[in-house]
Amino acid sequence: MKDTDLFEKELNEIFSSDRILKNEPMSRHTSLRIGGNTDYMVFPATIDEIRLTIKLCRKYDMPYYIMGNGSNLLVSDSGYRGLIIKLSDRFSNISVEEDGTVLAQAGVLMSKLSNVIAANSLTGFEFGAGIPGTLGGAVAMNAGAYGGEMQQVVISATVIDGDGNIRTLSNKELEFGYRSSVIQKKDLCVLEATLKLNKGDKRQILDKIRELNHLRQLKQPLDKFSAGSTFKRPEGHFAGKLISDAGLRGFQIGDAAVSEKHCGFLVNKGNATAGDFMKLIKEVTRIVNEKYGVLLEPEVKFLGTFDSD
Ligand SMILES: Cc1cc2nc3c(=O)[nH]c(=O)nc-3n(C[C@H](O)[C@H](O)[C@H](O)COP(=O)(O)OP(=O)(O)OC[C@H]3O[C@@H](n4cnc5c(N)ncnc54)[C@H](O)[C@@H]3O)c2cc1C
Structure with missing residues (x-):
């Protein structure tokens, strides 16, 4: 065989x-x-x-x-x-304790987790409701929005490494940074995470979630295929503003384009290839660097081999 x-x-x-x-x-x-x-x-x-x-x-x-x-x-x-x-x-169980401790498996969607958390009148996770990934992805990326970040709510995460060892890492051991964590650096897999939240008023929590989701609808091209903000926020700047100031709003390679609505989002208008998308990332990076001397760093993760590899 x-x-x-x-x-x-x-x-x-x-x-x-x-x-x-x-x-x-x-x-x-x-x-x-x-x-x-x-x-x-x-x-x-x-x-x-x-x-x-x-x-x-x-x-x-x-x-x-x-x-x-x-x-x-x-x-x-x-x-x-x-x-x-x-x-x-299939890997998305959630359990909520009386004291506001929440234990959830990595595959649960952030939107679902935030619904369960809100239904239990727990506050502190409203920022996560509109992030369209899983809990595992959010811990790995230290995802955040509107002033909140996973780092603020995660007490610990249970991970498995490439040798099959399972251990629980504390918040400190997770080495959270801006859109980064030890998970990425050491190729770990998040199995589950424990969050700590506070008792709050259910109506206020739901109102906050609605308000933040409304802001997303207003500002982000949610009707287009994207991976959210393509670039990390460069220190002292906003990627979207630099791209817009560089005159790149709507700039397009094949079907990959800088969003007209929010220049920090590069979008697939329908038939973009990964090749188009990568060329667009490189071209936007080059032009912004030439004009403003700021080197944009991708937030989006790449998988597979690309032409220039
Ligand atoms: C419309 C839109 C809006 C967005 N808004 C935001 C925002 O406000 N804030 C924000 O931070 N991000 C935002 N994002 C980006 C994205 O949602 C986050 O990065 C999210 O945390 C990724 O989760 P995921 O499960 O989709 O991960 P994936 O895209 O599947 O993977 C992303 C990375 O995480 C790793 N990973 C995933 N799961 C695990 C796991 N269990 N263990 C170890 N590593 C894992 C992968 O290997 C990969 O490196 C947005 C994206 C879109 C499309």
């Missing part, structure tokens, strides 16, 4: 067939609707399935990548040669 056959045989022992996809277009799994095929994608429902998958990939030298909702991912047109572990609604 070939190695691939053996790998697939063992993968089938971990997952039922409806939880393994082969040659799956990544455009179906990213908010940008861009990306070629991944060789494999699996949808674990338990920590043990995640552990066994990592172990199997190690055994067969199969590259693997952890993803959540794909809302911050640009996948190359040639896709991914390896296996994607997608943590989604």
Whole structure:
């Protein structure tokens, strides 16, 4: 038997067939609707399935990548040669304690988690309601909005490393920085996180969520395919303003364009390739740097190989 056959045989022992996809277009799994095929994608429902998958990939030298909702991912047109572990609604339990402690699995969507938190009259997580990713992705990215950040609410996160070791990291050990954490630096997988929130008034919490979501609707091109803000906020500046001042509003390469509504968002107008999108990122970066001497750094994560690699 070939190695691939053996790998697939063992993968089938971990997952039922409806939880393994082969040659799956990544455009179906990213908010940008861009990306070629991944060789494999699996949808674990338990920590043990995640552990066994990592172990199997190690055994067969199969590259693997952890993803959540794909809302911050640009996948190359040639896709991914390896296996994607997608943590989604199958791995999304939430439990809420009397004292405002919330324990949730990495695959839960931030919107769902914020609904449950609000329903329990807990405040402090309103900022997360409109972030269109999973809890795991948000911890990895230290996602934030409107003055809130994961760093402020996460007490600890349980992670698994490439050797299959599981441990719980405290807030400090998670080394949160601006849109970064130790998860990214050390290629860890977030399994679950514990958040601490405060008792509040349910109506006020829901009003706040509505207000923030309304602000998003007003300011962001939510009707277009995007990965949110493409660039990190450069110190002392706003990426969107620099791009707008550089005259790049609406600037387009193929079907990849600078949003007319919010220049910090690069969008796919329908048929953009990852190649177009990458060229646009580079061109915007070059022009802004030339005009203002500020080097924009991508916030979006890249997966797969791109032409210039
Ligand atoms: C319209 C729109 C608005 C947005 N607004 C905001 C915003 O206000 N604030 C903000 O911070 N972001 C925003 N984003 C970006 C995105 O939603 C966040 O970065 C989000 O946290 C990504 O979560 P995800 O589950 O989609 O992660 P993915 O896109 O699937 O992955 C992103 C990164 O996280 C890693 N990752 C995902 N899950 C795990 C896990 N369980 N363990 C370890 N690593 C993991 C991946 O490997 C990858 O490196 C926006 C995106 C869109 C499309």
